[in-house]
Amino acid sequence: MNGAPREHYLNVDYGIRSWLFTTDHKRIAWLYLLSLTLFFFIGGFFATLIRIELLTPQGDLVQSETYNKFFTMHGVTMIFFFLIPSIPAVLGNFLIPMMIGARDMAFPRLNLASWYLFMFGGIFTLAAAAAGGVDTGWTFYTPYSSIYSNTHVVLTVVGVFITGFSSILTGLNFIVTIHKMRAPGLTWFRLPLFVWSHYATSIIFILGTPVIAITLLLVGLERVFHLGIFDPARGGDPVLFQHLFWFYSHPAVYIMILPAMGVVSELIAAFSRKRIFGYTFVAFASLAIAVIGFLVWGHHMFVAGESVHSAMIFSFLSFLVAIPSAVKVFNWTATLHKGSISYDAPMLYALGFIGLFTIGGLTGLFLATLGFDIHVHDTYFVVAHFHYIMVGGSVMAYLGGIHFWWPKMTGRTYPEPVARIAALIVFLGFNLTFFPQFVLGYVGMPRRYHAYPPEFQVLNVFSSAGASILAVGYVLPLIYLVWSLRYGRVAGANPWDARGLEWQTPSPPPTHNFDTVPRVTEAAYAYDKEPEEVYEFGSSPSRV
Amino acid sequence: MWQNLPLFPEQASTLAPRVDALFYFLVAVSLFFGLLIAFLIVYFAVKYRRRPGRERAGTFEENLPLEIFWTAVPLGISMVMFFWGALVYFDYSEPPVGALNIALVGRQWMWKIQHQEGQREIDELHVPVGRPVKLTMTSEDVIHSFFIPAFRIKMDVLPGRYTTTWFQATKAGEYQLFCAEYCGTQHSGMLGRIVVLEPADYQRWLGGGAGGLTMAEAGQNLFQRLGCVTCHRADGTGQGPSLVGLFGRQVKLQGGKSVVADEGYIRESIIDPRAKIVAGYQPVMPLFKGLVSEEGILQLIAYIKSLGQEERTVGK
């Protein structure tokens, strides 16, 4: 390397225009990373207010109207503006073209449009929050949301509607890219499991998101034009709204967890230096989760007036969808057998993920059991369950993935010791926050309560204490990752000596990813071979 | 310290022990698998930690019988969970015949309860111990949810429709009633008390009431006041069909379909009579939507039930 610094996707161009009008999937991933981090801390801010409010039984911090807005904004911001786009839009966007040896996504301009739609929707929702907030809960159940609530429902609904199209465009891009732009020799069963899980997620993006778009549009129309679509007084049926809402919103939880599973597969393989056990089973488990995930939405409505007949069908199917997740957990654990395991921060996040996701998944079986769901539906048992999956699962994997690919994205390594401490703090804080909520739910504390009977206070205090530890655990990575941008050790092309194709190009990678078109000759995670045996960088230069 | 750190809710209904047994089974299975996975992770993490002499991993990549095993076993266990859960759910969803029928109307942030004998209560429900109690519930505005943790029952209270739930208290005492479906500002204030009395105390409580009209009598007054009697004559000579023995009977509608005349049918025929027109009658009945309250409709239904109910056994 003569004196001039190597040109890569970050220093190829500077200035606001080079970021706001980029079509480079790596820069778009950065745009998403920054906006998602903003929304994560907005959602976290509302979570902190909720936990402070629940310290005392009579709820002294705020009035109940304000508390209702807090948990609604916490839900809407965290789900639609952080969890759903988090791993696909940041890690997926950055890595999938590199993992399959392509220069960029199939439709780069659509990829940028996806970010603009995401921000445009976000502005609407933040405007609604600034103007006074919305108090319907992230589920927007009618007839409260369409008639009785006098808060900014329409503004929020339009925001979520617009952001939905951002997911659709991302999903569309992934499907076409994975189908059409794989490097020579990279057959489907040589693909990394990260790509498989994002392919399955894209199926849900494509086939689920439009349904919530039309449902929220109908709620908006009903509010603006005083229609009676879901208003029982005028012949409508609120249970129909719940069917349409949950048809998307249950697969949406698989949108949140499948990419996390993809990240964990990569981390477990990289830090055990071993192929994932039962690769084909784990790959098809992702597809099975995506498809069966569409058949089970009724388990959110067991006590909502759904017919006994369909409740039984949804309960049965909900048990079927749990099987692929169990298979994945068993396969990850089996991968550790005979591995050569190191405990870097990403691996701590991955192992934490497996533990917490197992608890989350098993409590999901509790809720799928008809007899027990009657008792714990809409209580803190459900809150604990989905936080174990979303926070214990998806956010842990997101952090693990950010740490693992940070050297590739920035060319710098993060400080390992403090990262490991942060991972442990997150793990401990998380369990202290949400495990007491299982007991609270079983004992009968309902969800979305601004004030609660005094006997529940001790458990709530534990939970709030845990939340403060968790908050510290989340702030630490923000600090040392930003610190590492300037002061972190310069990372080579492959600091982890990993076998993924994305590690076979310099970091940070050049704009066109690979100088010559790679040919793949081995299945993923070939840790028993040297990278040269796996990837042949042919003579034909990749056309710039 | 421990008295306000409850780990188990009270068991005060016939359903509670069954739900708890199911819960303990689920916890046991989860503990087994959770600990198994945790142990394996820690064991492998320690045994195969990267150290000199173990830089490279061994090969352990494929084992079809193992994959089939850990697909079949979770499938088998979850089918047991499903089946056991469904059994408990069947009893929960089918009120026994002859249960004490109580009408409940939820509205934004209070529970209005009417006993057949005429007692009316707000946010309180007095019931005798040892007798099944069926609740016919509807809402005047948004969706609420009738939830008594001590009885392990919960059922949403939907506007525009009746939902029913039932319980049989096994222990006298007072139990907390929550609203479990988010219903607006005072959702967390929509609480109530279920007072379970010994049969003797319950009779004394019933007797001590204001001696007002029973629901059926109140329904009859409404039936007169709203002018229903002019068309719905007992002998069937009026413009409307006779309502004697209507409750629980199959009714043939215009257009050939026939429907069971349950509470929902009667409520709909009062609110929007032309939605389902009985065969052989003209759609002339005016709409009573807004003219009679939800409590009034429940009283009219109680009155219609009292007009000689054909004894319909529920296919037991």
Added chain:
Amino acid sequence: MNSAAAPAASDALAARAHQFEDAEQQHHASWLGMWVFLATEVMFFGGMFTCYAFYRAGYPGAFAAASNQLDVLLGAINTAVLIGSSLTMALAVYSAETGSRRATVNFLLLTILLGAIFLGIKSYEYHEKFVEHFVPGAAFRFEGPFARPAEIFFSFYFAMTGMHALHMVIGIGLLAVIAIKARRGRFSPAYYTPVELTGLYWHFVDLVWIFLFPLLYLVGRHL
């Protein structure tokens, strides 16, 4: 894979995006991308069709009475107009494929014209509904026994045909852009993907109407 000559020719013409190996891959990628987009549109309209089916099963009599208020003749004519526009669209793609530039432009303009006729008939129907107080909301009047459920029918009538009309307007906009490009000779037998994709979109909008027409207009006509 077609012969080596074709990609070279199309390379010159098409602004081949750098991320594709050759034009064939780019064309097929755009083709798949469009079909995936149409799958999302199926689910988007599907939400409304589900609501419609739900309420029609709930209120059969009311939906029949309300549907009989619609003008079947106008509906049928509109269906014919839209199928005609599908034909001219297909012929436009055919002419682009065979390289006759003038025919492509003429068929595109014909498609726009037929689309405009459809929207004209539709707005006349909307005006009629407005006059007869069938627009849901405060001003809704519907004699006969089914006033309440009829309002739901008309809510979905306007929601579904309104969303369909919106997609028509977007389609006409797309067609206009493509027609201008075609006139400037931007397409050739080797590169006419934009025309083809607009065709797919237009045929999809026609497909939605093919289902809307019987579901909204032909309910209980035989009673």
Added chain:
Amino acid sequence: MNDQPHMTVRSYILIFLVLLALTGLTTGVAFIDLGRGLNNVAALTIAIAKALLVILYFMHARYSDRFTWVIAAAGVFWLLILLGGTMDDLITRNLLPGGQYFTP
């Protein structure tokens, strides 16, 4: 994919005429009482037939690769999942586990 056009102008016009005929048919059949629910079945079948014609011939699905068929079929299949689950709840709304109707 379609190197030389598979469809000639004549075949396009033929398909167009068939579609017009089917439109006329479905409008006409709607006015004849076919008895118990058959009218709905007839209207739906004709609509599906027209839809298939448009997809196969106008949208060239017939000459494109199998994956296009998979995408189209997935769209329809997922719509049926939504329809099936929702309508199943409506139809069996007051059906007890044993199959009898709720009567208190």
